[in-house]
Amino acid sequence: LRAGKGLSLCPLSQPCPAPPVPAVLKKRLVKLVVNFLFYFRTDEAEPIGALLLEHCKITKEEENVFSISFIEEPERKYCFECATEEQCQEWVEALRRASYEFLRRSLIFYRNEIQKMTGKVSESLQGPAQVSLMALGASRG
Amino acid sequence: MKLNERSVAHYATCDSPADHTGFLRKRVERHHHHGTSYQRRWFVLKGNLLFYFEERESREPMGLVVLEGCTVELCEAAEEFAFAIRFDDAGARAYVLVADGQAAMEAWVKALSRASFDYMRLVVRELEKQLEEASKSLAACRKSPRRSSSSGRKRHLSNPALQPLQEKPTTLENGYSTWSSGGCVTGGATCPDHDGGQTKPPPLPPRRRSAASSATGSPAPGLSPAMLESPVPPETICFSKLHNWYGQEIAVLRREWQERQKRGHP
Numbered sequence: 001l002r003a004g005k006g007l008s009l010c011p012l013s014q015p016c017p018a019p020p021v022p023a024v025l026k027k028r029l030v031k032l033v034v035n036f037l038f039y040f041r042t043d044e045a046e047p048i049g050a051l052l053l054e055h056c057k058i059t060k061e062e063e064n065v066f067s068i069s070f071i072e073e074p075e076r077k078y079c080f081e082c083a084t085e086e087q088c089q090e091w092v093e094a095l096r097r098a099s100y101e102f103l104r105r106s107l108i109f110y111r112n113e114i115q116k117m118t119g120k121v122s123e124s125l126q127g128p129a130q131v132s133l134m135a136l137g138a139s140r141g
Numbered sequence: 142m143k144l145n146e147r148s149v150a151h152y153a154t155c156d157s158p159a160d161h162t163g164f165l166r167k168r169v170e171r172h173h174h175h176g177t178s179y180q181r182r183w184f185v186l187k188g189n190l191l192f193y194f195e196e197r198e199s200r201e202p203m204g205l206v207v208l209e210g211c212t213v214e215l216c217e218a219a220e221e222f223a224f225a226i227r228f229d230d231a232g233a234r235a236y237v238l239v240a241d242g243q244a245a246m247e248a249w250v251k252a253l254s255r256a257s258f259d260y261m262r263l264v265v266r267e268l269e270k271q272l273e274e275a276s277k278s279l280a281a282c283r284k285s286p287r288r289s290s291s292s293g294r295k296r297h298l299s300n301p302a303l304q305p306l307q308e309k310p311t312t313l314e315n316g317y318s319t320w321s322s323g324g325c326v327t328g329g330a331t332c333p334d335h336d337g338g339q340t341k342p343p344p345l346p347p348r349r350r351s352a353a354s355s356a357t358g359s360p361a362p363g364l365s366p367a368m369l370e371s372p373v374p375p376e377t378i379c380f381s382k383l384h385n386w387y388g389q390e391i392a393v394l395r396r397e398w399q400e401r402q403k404r405g406h407p
Contacts, residue, residue: 051145054152054188101157111268
């Protein structure tokens with residue numbers, strides 16, 4: 001694995017249920033690598049698991065806590081508790097920008113802005129195929 | 142290793158647009174098998190993820206290849222139209238895939254080569270820089286004299302840099318950057334002609350136009366034509382130069398006015 005951003009968090013190992021159940025916090029090392037959030041036991045080199053961060057929602061919960069939920073199962077939340085509120089904000093921001101879909105939207109945005117400003121379609125490195133089609137769709141719509 | 146499989150499967154099968162899809166034959170990797178066999182699978186590329194399904198109609202992917210830290214290359218398999226996805230990590234297995242034909246193979250190799258998150262990030266950063274540069278040069282051009290059909294003389298003395306940023310970029314093409322005989326600056330009721338690369342000097346401002354009839358305003362005999370035809374093209378005029386140029390104009394006009402006052406003209 002290439003090194004990504006690594007911070008130590010204490011995730012809840014199970015989804016936050018509605019009835020109050022004493023939450024079990026397990027300390028994990030969490031690493032954001034491209035659009036995956038890997039988590040490790042603190043003394044192990046191999047990750048226990050990963051979360052693909054596409055079509056997900058990052059929610060700031062109470063102090064020091066944020067959650068990740070996915071579009072097809074919105075009530076199931078993966079909760080994470082950070083050491084400080086500042087760290088929590090950092091994670092929320094980083095995770096919101098971590099999806100490939102986010103990059104794709106950014107690319108379309110910049111291309112449109114450049115075109116508006118210069119009247120030219122940017123001749124940058126060619127992006128993935130679907131981006132061109134989506135951009136066309138955007139201008140038609 | 143655990144994965145949020147349900148979410149992954151959902152992402153693979155939902156109707157968000159795929160970057161590339163198609164049938165490919167995937168080489169079966171068996172350690173103790175001496176022969177090579179291939180299995181036809183339905184492949185879906187979304188972002189940096191290559192999913193494959195047993196059938197096109199399958200509701201869940203069979204497998205997933207994360208396209209990070211890998212290269213895509215044509216490979217010299219016994220099969221025609223074969224290519225391989227190989228990872229920098231030598232321990233990781235390679236994926237040998239076979240397309241239906243030359244065009245399909247080329248399309249897949251192209252799509253897969255650009256699929257990594259890192260590559261996408263590179264493209265976005267490049268565009269970010271381009272946008273920054275574009276807005277900088279736009280701001281620089283704004284410092285140069287601006288002509289607009291409704292402006293009077295006063296307007297040109299105001300700070301052009303305060304122009305609203307939403308002005309259409311087409312104004313840049315509106316003759317500003319094509320003036321070779323220069324001048325510019327003076328405001329006109331009329332915009333420059335749109336003939337490409339105009340060679341004649343820009344039209345005079347309204348006051349001077351009517352000077353010919355001498356009915357209104359002060360005549361401008363003292364104003365040498367050379368002053369109207371600044372050799373400096375608009376886009377290179379920096380703000381201070383602009384003020385100097387205006388300043389000269391004003392100085393001449395004031396002188397004329399003072400002369401007239403002395404002579405007792407109203």
